[in-house]
Amino acid sequence: MSRRPWLVTGGAGFIGANFTLYARQVLGQPVVVVDKLTYAGNLSSLDPLRGDPDFTFVQGDIGDAALLADLLRTHRPAAMVHFAAESHVDRSLLGPRDFIDTNIVGTFTLLEAARQYQQTLPPEGHAVFRFLHVSTDEVYGSLAPDAAAFHEHTPYAPNSPYSASKAASDHLVRAWHHSYGLPVLTTNCSNNYGPLQFPEKLIPLMLCKALAGEALPVYGDGQNVRDWLYVLDHCKGIARVLSQGQLGETYCIGGCNEQTNLSVVETLCQLLDARRPRADGLSYRQQLQFVADRPGHDRRYAIDASRMRQELGWQPEETFSSGLAKTVDWYLANETWLQRVQSGAYRQWLQTQYGDQA
Structure with a gap:
């Protein structure tokens, strides 16, 4: 690994923070994080790196071209790893503009900054520089129950403002490689879960609601299937692509763990039954409640x-x-972190999304 740092965008978010901790604590890689610290960015996720001379945090927006130019000029990174994104489908349905601004315009601004920075590098720096774009399997659309899994050549068919904005960013990354020679890599991952995930996503949301004695709202019939990828496995995969991937190529990173949403929630209830039993002795499954499916x-x-x-x-x-067992154990051992991220804005969003069931 290079002693020149990696510039990680969105490094205070869920996957970005886990990747930053892995890069510093396991790989020994210097890291500079830039994060806007929106509702899902949590600086306390990076507390283990406080005082680390090889870790730098900068609060900022990837849409700020002047800031990016200054960061690149100051830190001279060997790679840029791009996590920063609006990433929640439900929120994209309620307010798609933020997804266009961050995922499309922000990625464009970052690509331009990377292109201009690469032109300033000496030959040896030019040869090793990499721009890795982290994307999602949702750009490929929806699979039939018996259809083959998504792969690197699956046609794009996004169905939400979120997935459409990520698809657009993927296309921009590809275009900057073919048009300008930017040394890019793209990863498309399945659903991540694990420590430090903001509780708008299924697993931490259901865990929070279960512990609070609230209804566990499951969309539709609960039979929607996702491939679940433990976040540390994802981080290891990203690092492998960054060090060994072929420039201009896409790599699909999946957990090989297909589960229905209902089975995820039921398994979570079983783990909580064993680790944090309800006072009345009943299973947390008593709190399950099916709600209208989302568009x-x-x-x-x-x-x-x-x-x-x-x-x-x-x-x-x-x-x-x-x-999932490791995930539940982490949240139960870090309830202070969980309470701290559940701000008034988070509770207001729950009320908007789930109404009286929030």
Whole structure:
């Protein structure tokens, strides 16, 4: 690994923070994080790196071209790893403009900054510089129950403002490689879960509601299928692509763990029954409640990660059972973190999204 830092955008968010901690604590890689600290960015997620001379945090917007130019000129990174994004489908349905601004315009601004920065590098720096764009399987649309899993050549078919904005950013990254020679890599991942995830996403949301004695709202019939990827496995995959991936190529990173939403919530209830039993002795499953499905709710996602395994030697280490158990244990041991991120704005969003069931 280079002693020149990696510039990580969105490094105070869920996956970005886990990646930053992995890069510093496991790989020994210097890291500079730039994060706007919106509702889902939590600086306390990076508390283990306080006082680390090889870690720098800058609060800022990836849409700020002057800031990006200054960061690149000052820190001279060997790579840029781009996590910064608005990433929640429900929020994109309520307010798509933020998704256009951050995911499309922000990515464009970042690509231009990277292109201009690369032109200032000496030949040896020019040869090693990388721009890695982290994307999602949702750009591929919805799979039929018996359809083959998404792979690197699956046609794009986004169905929400969120997935459409990420699809657009993927296309921009590809275009900057083919048009300008920017040394890019793209990863498309399945649903992540694990420590430090903001409680708008399924697993931490249901955990919070279960512990609070509230209804556990499951969309539709609960049979929507997702491929679940433990976040540390994802971080390891990103690092592998960054160090060994072919420039201009896309790599699908999946957990090989397809689960229905209902089975995820039921398994979560079983883990909580064992680790934090309800006072009345009943199962947390008593709190399950089916609610109206959301618009454009894709039925199934699944990732074929065979390219990662065959070309880069990566495969997930966690099963869904082992990863979910680690996740629940982390949240139960870090309830102060969980309470701190649940601001008034978060509670207001829950009320807007779920109404009286929030």
